[in-house]
Amino acid sequence: MSSKVHDTKKLTLVALILMIFTSVFGFNNIPRSFYLMGYSAIPWYILSGVLFFIPYAFMMAEYGAAFKNETGGIYSWMEKSVGPKYAFITTFMWYASYIIWMVNMSSGIWVIVSTAIFGSDLTSKLSLFGLNSTQTMGILGILLMVVFTFVASKGLNKITKVTSLGGIAVTLLNLVLLVGALLVFVLNGFHLAQPIESVSKGFFSSPNPDYLTTISTISFMVFAIFAYGGIEVVGGLVDQTENPxxxxxxxxxIAAIVITVGYAIGIFLVGMFTNWDFIxxxxxxxxxxFSYVTMENLGYQLGLAFGATTKTAVLIGKIMSRYMGVSMVLCLSGAFFTLLYSPLKQLIEGTPTEMWPKKLTILDEDGMPKNAMWLQCAIVVVFIFAVSFGGEGAAKFFMKxxxxxxxxxxxxYLLIAYxxxxxxxxxxxxxxxxxxxxxxxxxxxTFFTVLMVGFANIATIVEPATRGHISDTMWMIAGPVVFSLLALGIYDRYEKKHLKKLKEHLV
Structure with a gap:
């Protein structure tokens, strides 16, 4: 890795926890889980947390402490533990998925911005320079990607400021949920809006009729496991952490335990002021x-609990819904900044320098791979432009x-645990x-972590086929195969070109 001498500000414990929190914890998962399963989502979150997330997080902690001086994150971990080819396939597949995430989120975040400002999603009515709404969203997505890349390329301290703001925003959102739900519960005479008739019916049976079968219940477990994904993103920041x-x-x-407990408590809090059938x-x-409906209902129920008129209660509900929108924008922005930098850092800094064009491996005085970040930005922008302006064919291609x-x-996740x-x-x-x-x-x-992720993936692959969507199942299977073959192609090219030269030099 080619770099200039640089001195970067180190991550403190609080900044690190906030970065993990914004990368992993999704506040939306709480109301959405209640929508799908009611209180019966709680056992699945605890099970997934105990059997997957906490053991997996401890693995990340052991890897991170052992390789505290390595700059390449999970590539360095896998390369030192198993081998370079295994490490590259793992890292490349992981990185490629975040490129698609950025394409989706760069346009999708504007839906949340619209909700935060206007109280509802008006993006379908947007039009700039005579363009239709899809094309307008594409332009806004491109603009967001360029601006975020510009800010992130200025150094880790800029990224931590945004991620800390996002972490604080989602923490405050959880405090609003906690305090608001408890106030409604107490003021309503300790009455749960979603009653618990019995332990079995309350915590092991969904109020949602679509989530009463075995297959649908298994699909929710997949949802719960995926809600814990993302902690490995901060693996590349070990070398930039104080006293790592x-x-x-x-x-x-700390982050793993707080996130697991937070999900479980949060779902129960929603039931304090939300009756599933009524909403x-x-x-x-x-x-x-449903997330916005839930927070709007919290504001409405708070107003009524304090004796406000219906009109005032409705206004409080609208304010709460918009506060939710603002908080989610900040939280997603924090996650976006982390994902702009950390996966790329692990791919570029961890792998051999000879694998990439020399310009991509250069770090500037802030320790940032600026050239690589702008290339990444260009790739995402091309995808956004193609999907937005390419018509139905491009949209179908991106869906695949x-x-x-x-x-x-x-x-x-499975490969890291294995x-x-x-x-x-x-x-x-x-x-x-x-x-x-x-x-x-x-x-x-290792067994339970691999089992949970493996089972979740099998369920994810099989589920569309049970609904007759065989092609969706085939594309899901094709993903890991195609990305693995692409990674092998890049690695084999490196091996033939550079290792062969090394051997000739030694001879």
């Missing part, structure tokens, strides 16, 4: 807008790409932070 062998594992551990029966309520990444983006026993067996790797001290603990943690 202590701060990084502590930050990961859904109002009509025009779906999983996409999205399906390909649905499974491909979680395969790296490599963990190999990492533990390498005595030459110094391990300053150890959670799993026995072979039994290592095997159990």
């Amino acid at each position: 062998e202590k701060t990084f594992p502590k930050g990961v551990t 859904v029966a109002k009509g025009n309520v779906n999983i996409a807008n 790409l999205t399906l390909m990444t649905n499974v491909a983006m979680t395969i790296p 490599a963990f026993p190999h990492f533990k067996r390498k005595d030459e790797i110094e391990k300053p932070f150890v959670v799993y001290k026995s072979q039994g603990a290592i095997k159990v943690a």
Whole structure:
């Protein structure tokens, strides 16, 4: 890696936790889970947290502490634990999925901006320079990508400011949910809006008739597991953390426990002021807008609980819905900044310099791979432009790409977990932070993590086929295969071109 001498500001424990929080915790997952499963979502979140997220987070903490001086994140972890080819396939597949995420989110975030400003999604009516709404959204998405890349390329301190703001915003949103729900509960005489008739019916049976079958319940478990994804994103920031062998594992551990408990408590809080049948029966309520409907209902119920008139209660509800929109914009912006930088950093800085054009490997005085970031921006912009202006054919092509990444983006979780026993067996790797001290603990943690992710992926692949959408299933299977073959092609090219030269030089 070619770089200039630079001095970057280190991440503190609080900044690290906020970065993990914005990368992993999705406030939307709380109301959406209640919409799908009611209180019965809670056991699945606890199960997924205990069997997947917390063990996986501890693995990340051990990897991060052991490779605290490495700049390449998960590539460095996998390369030192298993081998370079395994590491490159894992990292490349993981990185490719975030490119698609950025294409989707750069336009999608404007829906939330519209809700925050106007109280509803008006993007379908947007028109700039005579363009239709799809093309206008594309232009706005391109603008967002360019501006965010420009700001992020100025240094890690700019990124941490945005991610910290996003973390604070979503933390305050959770506090509003906590305090607001408890106030409604107390002022209404300790009466739950969503009653619990019995433990079995309340916590193990969904009020949603679409989520009562075995297949639908399994599909929700997939939703719960995916709600915990993203902690490996901060793996590339170990080298930029203060006192990393202590701060990084502590930050990961605290964040993992808070996120798991936060999801479970949050779902229960929604039931304190939201009656599922009443809200859904109002009509025009779906999983996409339920988060805003929920927060609007919280404001409305708070107003009524304090004795306000119906008109005033409705106004409080509208204010709460818009506050939700503003908070989500800040939170998603924080996640966007992290994902603009961290996955790319791990791909470029971790892999051999010879694998990429020399310009991409150069770091500026702020320690940022600016050239690589702008190339990434260009790739995302091309995708956005093609999808927005390419007509129905381009939109269908991108939908296929999205399906390909649905499974491909979680395969790296499985590969990272599978490599963990190999990492533990390498005595030459110094391990300053150890959670799993026995072979039994290592095997159990690896088994359950791999099992949960593997099972979730199989369920995700099979589910469309059960509804007759065989092509969706085929595209999901194609994703990991295509990305793996592409990664192998890049790696083989590097191997033939540079390792061959090295051997000739040695001879």
